[in-house]
Amino acid sequence: MGFNIDKQTLQELNLLGKFKSGSVYGLFNKVETSGGEHLLSNMFQHPLEEVTAINERSAIFQSFEKTGTKFPFDVQQLGLMNDYLDPDAGKNKLLTLTDLFVKKILAMLTRDERYKKIIQGLQAVIVTLSKCHQFLSTIRGTDICTGVFGSRIKAIELLLSEPKLEALRLIDIYKTLPLTVLANYDHLLKNGLRKQMKEVLTFIYELDVYIAVSSVSKEKDFSYAKALPGEDNLLEVTGLYHPCINGAVGNPLSLHRKSNVLFLTGANMAGKSTLMKSIGINLYLAQMGFPVAAKEMRFSVREGLYSSINVSDNISEGYSHFYAEVIRVKQAAEAAASGQRLLLMFDELFKGTNVKDAYDGTLAVTQAFAEYEECLFIVSTHIIEVGEALQGTSNILFGYMPTIMDGNHPHYTYQLTEGITEDRQGMLIIQNEGILELLQ
Template identity: 50%
Template sequence: MSFIADKQTLEDLNLLGRFKPNSIYNLFCKIKTTGGDRLLERMFQQPLIDPAAINKRSATFRYFQERQLSFPFTNERFKLAENYLIMGGGTGLSVILKKKLNAFLNDDAYEKLRNGLAAAIDVLLAFRTFLQQLTDFADANAWRKILSQLSWLDNAHDLSIMTVARYDRQLRHTLRAEMETLLEGIYQLDVYIAVSDVARQRGFHYATALPAFPAMFHSTALRHPALNAGISNPVALSEESNVIFLTGANMAGKSTLMKSIGIAVYLAHMGFPVAAADMKFSVRDGLYSSINVPDNLNLGYSHFYAEVLRVKQVAAEVAAGKNLLVIFDELFKGTNVKDAYDATLAVTAAFARYHHCFFIISTHIIEVGHALASNPSLQFCYLPTLLEGTIPRYTYKLEEGITNDRHGMTIIENERILALLEG
């Protein structure tokens, strides 16, 4: 079983994509090796759901962050060694034949092999030295054991044709599987160092994963990881209070806050550092969001119908017993105010009964909040707008209650839209 996060959710939260602006993947992708890049991508695509495995990975990142280690290989030298080691292994005889071809036919195959071997030796020596800094890192023991079989590394200065043949056979034939293990170890170190460097530079923290029950989420200061000067807010959910009903004006920060919570939960299930202090969470089966639901003209779906289908999809998963975090940003904004009021009221009340799940629901229809005020499962929060004269200012600080802000016409007047139309 794996953590659930569908395409819509991944796009809503901008989680994946090396070249997507401000994607969370791009935020962490300071990787030096192609193998490390592949490993990072796998981690993003396969969040964990076992608390022990999550906490173990978090502890590993914390370990490297505390030691502030640098990746010990240059890109060019490592790439040459990597290409050499992953090529099919030859025999001593084939090396001698390449040497003869090099001498008589001006073939450069032997020189390429020799240069690749020399780069591999440099990388293995650097790796062995680097591992001296990881004396208390359990995973390093297997790597040290492999390197101990290469006693000739310290004396591999004179690469004559016979030593090239012997070393080449050992690295790319006899110990081929072991060399693959070492490369995988280097890719892991690449990810550990890169991700922990990002955590240190951006002031991220490490969450603690707990069993699925009792369901809980807690952070004293949560913000969006892609914002350098993002405002932090306390957020807490429990089985008794499993719905955050969020109100506030446009531009007050509702969508950013909701995305921040979703991203923190997703990264925490990866065992990655999060932009959330003192975070503890019970593991979830998955995460669903409805923030930027597109219409589908090819299927004849209006925006409203697409919203309805999205809510139906999530409702089926919740009713099936999945332990989920669900984020709905402005439910049913694709229909008229009366229908949106009735639908938001009914759906929010229905979801609130599923205490094994957490829901964050935002709306501009503040009357829904007043109608739900007696429901003990809901906590009412808003992001305020302050008017300084006629200029709105947004604090981005979460407050308890339901907003009374109605400044839409003020903003329209500030932009002089009506004056433009009046000529």
């Protein structure tokens, strides 16, 4: 079925995008190879769904981080190897020998580069196989081999021990090979061992991702979340922060079946939206088995993630800002009512309408959300009277982002605090900016 997340949520949380400024993908995209980049992108687009798979991938990243492994392969050689293995499959040995002979003659008589590229490609295969063998020797006995990734290591070791590949790996690339030997290996690699060679490249791309992501985790001092069954409906985290913000303030959070709604209040600029994005991003990373920006984290596996943080009007559909908000809440309600286990986040519900309707709508929707105990919700608002009306409603946890006044100037702690804010500094900020004086 797949993990459910829509385009708006992906954009609001800035999860994807190689060239998007501040994207979460960009934070982890430190891979060396195009194959590694493709694998990393695929991981980001397809979060895992099973507890075991999540915890196993997390364990692999941790083993690479603990070992501190560096990527040992030559990227240029990998490119030559990949280009060499791609074409010309299916020829028999005689045709391969004939083809190589013709290309060698053309290389001698003209500037034809095809024979040279074949030699370079075969050399790249030999170099790569040799480095792969050396790498496996260097990590023997480490957590990488003894942990979850051990079976993958053993499979590659078995593949490289194939007698013909072992003989090829030991060839001196600086010596000229007889044409018949060259043709024999060319045919073997592109036909009989073609699948095995692709498997070696896939293994190397996996190493690229594991090494790159674990190095980012070590550099940023991230941690690894523990995945739990979805039916537990739990999200417990300490020191959680936005992974793409340097020096971000860490916060605790504990949601569970009997306290599944965080009702969040606080002044504008106090950090409500950033906190919500931090929760959503880290839940998504945890669902991928990736490192998270937190001290500790335990979470029940979700079936989807849904946010409404930066809803805008839709001119092409004729939607006003308020109607776009209503449609977004309707979509979320349908998703929750479908029985899926989701994390749903709503920032400043119904801010596109008048205060009375926003109050009534926020109150009614939040009360309705609290009844869906298979989902977790975060609802923020600056209409603090809604929080007061929700007091005594079961399943709702109240938190706020404080504002500290230094004379007439507000300062923000960005520290989630239990309760409902009493901050009302909007008019004070307007006065501080001298707007009224400008208009007089």
